[in-house]
Amino acid sequence: xxxxxxxxxxxxxxDQIARQVTFAVANGALAPGDLAPxxxxxxxxLAVNPNTVARAYRELQRxxxxxxxxxxxxxxxxxxxRVCQTLRRNLLRERVQTVLRETLDAGLDADEVRSLxxxxxxxxxxxxxxxxESA
Amino acid sequence: xxxxxxxxxxxxxxDQIARQVTFAVANGALAPGDLAPxxxxxxxxLAVNPNTVARAYRELQRxxxxxxxxxxxxxxxxxxxRVCQTLRRNLLRERVQTVLRETLDAGLDADEVRSLxxxxxxxxxxxxxxxxESA
Amino acid sequence: xxxxxxxxxxxxxxDQIARQVTFAVANGALAPGDLAPxxxxxxxxLAVNPNTVARAYRELQRxxxxxxxxxxxxxxxxxxxRVCQTLRRNLLRERVQTVLRETLDAGLDADEVRSLxxxxxxxxxxxxxxxxESA
Amino acid sequence: xxxxxxxxxxxxxxDQIARQVTFAVANGALAPGDLAPxxxxxxxxLAVNPNTVARAYRELQRxxxxxxxxxxxxxxxxxxxRVCQTLRRNLLRERVQTVLRETLDAGLDADEVRSLxxxxxxxxxxxxxxxxESA
DNA sequence: GTGGTCTAGACCACC
DNA sequence: GTGGTCTAGACCACG
Numbered sequence: 001x002x003x004x005x006x007x008x009x010x011x012x013x014x015d016q017i018a019r020q021v022t023f024a025v026a027n028g029a030l031a032p033g034d035l036a037p038x039x040x041x042x043x044x045x046l047a048v049n050p051n052t053v054a055r056a057y058r059e060l061q062r063x064x065x066x067x068x069x070x071x072x073x074x075x076x077x078x079x080x081x082r083v084c085q086t087l088r089r090n091l092l093r094e095r096v097q098t099v100l101r102e103t104l105d106a107g108l109d110a111d112e113v114r115s116l117x118x119x120x121x122x123x124x125x126x127x128x129x130x131x132x133e134s135a
Numbered sequence: 136x137x138x139x140x141x142x143x144x145x146x147x148x149x150d151q152i153a154r155q156v157t158f159a160v161a162n163g164a165l166a167p168g169d170l171a172p173x174x175x176x177x178x179x180x181l182a183v184n185p186n187t188v189a190r191a192y193r194e195l196q197r198x199x200x201x202x203x204x205x206x207x208x209x210x211x212x213x214x215x216x217r218v219c220q221t222l223r224r225n226l227l228r229e230r231v232q233t234v235l236r237e238t239l240d241a242g243l244d245a246d247e248v249r250s251l252x253x254x255x256x257x258x259x260x261x262x263x264x265x266x267x268e269s270a
Numbered sequence: 271x272x273x274x275x276x277x278x279x280x281x282x283x284x285d286q287i288a289r290q291v292t293f294a295v296a297n298g299a300l301a302p303g304d305l306a307p308x309x310x311x312x313x314x315x316l317a318v319n320p321n322t323v324a325r326a327y328r329e330l331q332r333x334x335x336x337x338x339x340x341x342x343x344x345x346x347x348x349x350x351x352r353v354c355q356t357l358r359r360n361l362l363r364e365r366v367q368t369v370l371r372e373t374l375d376a377g378l379d380a381d382e383v384r385s386l387x388x389x390x391x392x393x394x395x396x397x398x399x400x401x402x403e404s405a
Numbered sequence: 406x407x408x409x410x411x412x413x414x415x416x417x418x419x420d421q422i423a424r425q426v427t428f429a430v431a432n433g434a435l436a437p438g439d440l441a442p443x444x445x446x447x448x449x450x451l452a453v454n455p456n457t458v459a460r461a462y463r464e465l466q467r468x469x470x471x472x473x474x475x476x477x478x479x480x481x482x483x484x485x486x487r488v489c490q491t492l493r494r495n496l497l498r499e500r501v502q503t504v505l506r507e508t509l510d511a512g513l514d515a516d517e518v519r520s521l522x523x524x525x526x527x528x529x530x531x532x533x534x535x536x537x538e539s540a
Numbered sequence: 541g542t543g544g545t546c547t548a549g550a551c552c553a554c555c
Numbered sequence: 556g557t558g559g560t561c562t563a564g565a566c567c568a569c570g
Contacts, residue, residue, distance in 0.1 A: 008337060012554065020240075027242040049555055080242050088241050096255050099234045105155075107162045110260035118250050125245040133159050147560065174543065184562045189543075197332070202413060205544055206454075206570035282545065290510075297512045309558065319547045329470040341555030341557055347568075361509050366525050369504045375425075376493050382529040387522050390501050395515035417569065454570050 002029055003037075013048055017056035019091070025065060025076060026084040036066050036074040064088065076079050136172070137164050140181050148183060152191035154226070159218035160200060160211060171201055188256040206209065271307070272299050275316050283318060287326035289361070295335060295346060296354040306336055306344040333357065407434055408442075410451050417451055422461035425498070430470060430481060431489040438537050441479040468492065 017111045043050040138155040178185040201209040273290040313320040336344040429435045448455040
């Protein structure tokens, strides 16, 4: 499955779930018309309270990513891919801005920041050549 | 003064204070032997409860950045500069890693991440050429 | 319950609570995976402000004894037993060294110290054969 | 000089001074009729606020260890030696009891405590064969 | 004047 | 229900 949660770290579980579903749609791993995993199934798999999964889906519904198909479940909406790509772009941009602001607030200049970023990026990007491959 | 807090944003105020003092020591704006701004004074200046400032200082004390001189105030410890530089480096590295991991998890490849970072960095770094100048 | 506080004596209440929980984990009275007594419950039982208990738990969290399970409570971490045994050993050793140094600074020689310790220990140890029995 | 203070460690400075003078009298290093070091002189030597030294002497006066000899200074009173030996005994006994209670509260049994004490005592007592010799 | 501790009570997010 | 944060204000010891 494409979703995994990390209870520690302060990030709300429902948020992690919603975000990962959004990313999956943006990537095409979930396509419009597909059924999203059921609340019970996903809750069981993640060892998480069903309420938590339900809340994640509620967010996705509000953002027009999924819709309920009565008697069937939750399906990915037709316009979801574009929506999710936008959500993803805005989310990432905001996160990037925050962390860049932090480095500049700390007193580093732009080139020190660039070198820090490149160092860490080259370290990390190796493990991500084929994301999920080893998971 | 070198510290300012932002009530919104979810980051605890006591954390913002502690971090900014740490950065000030790392930068040399506060030197070992100096008295840190008093709890009451800083609380008044930031329009924040003294307990919140006290909590920030408690963290700094635990990290061996300041020590209490009873009846005098809080003084920057002798080894503080190195400690703060280490703290700053580790903090920034961890934040950078987190956000990079997020972008890669979202399905971007390394070059897309590079371009995103460079775009945002060049936008931001202009305002930081002389930090505080326009504030 | 395994914790009781003594308002007099100068020892901070939050410290007494943290120490006693540490000892309980070291003894096995609290095992990894267990839920620590809730902040509100413990505060009520000890007739102490919830903030004070929260502060004690904050210390324990910093020492990696407990971790917060959001919406659930505080759980004893997996490595906690070893950590607490180490904390206990270091704490006691330091306290013993301090008091021994005091006696030697006071001008007593080693044998005078031994006799003082044995006198007091035999007086006290009787009440502790079955700790809590007479309480 | 027989007095030295340690600002860190939480023990009030005035307390450290008073206690060390008490011990010096108990040992005979200061004898009845001797002049105690003047407030200014001692304050300067210890790099401490004169108020702090004054407070220490106030305590000693209250405990009938010293008395003011107008125009001369503070002298050790005639009965001081016995008084100081009693003070010392009570102080040490109380400190010893406290730490023993802590070890027993921590779950150690009497023999474990004995072994802990003996280990630390033999380590420490070596440096104290001739106290102050290397200072 | 300084910091440290504690109480009381509010509000938030999460489950 | 849970913990986390913050405010408001009191009291203490120290210098």
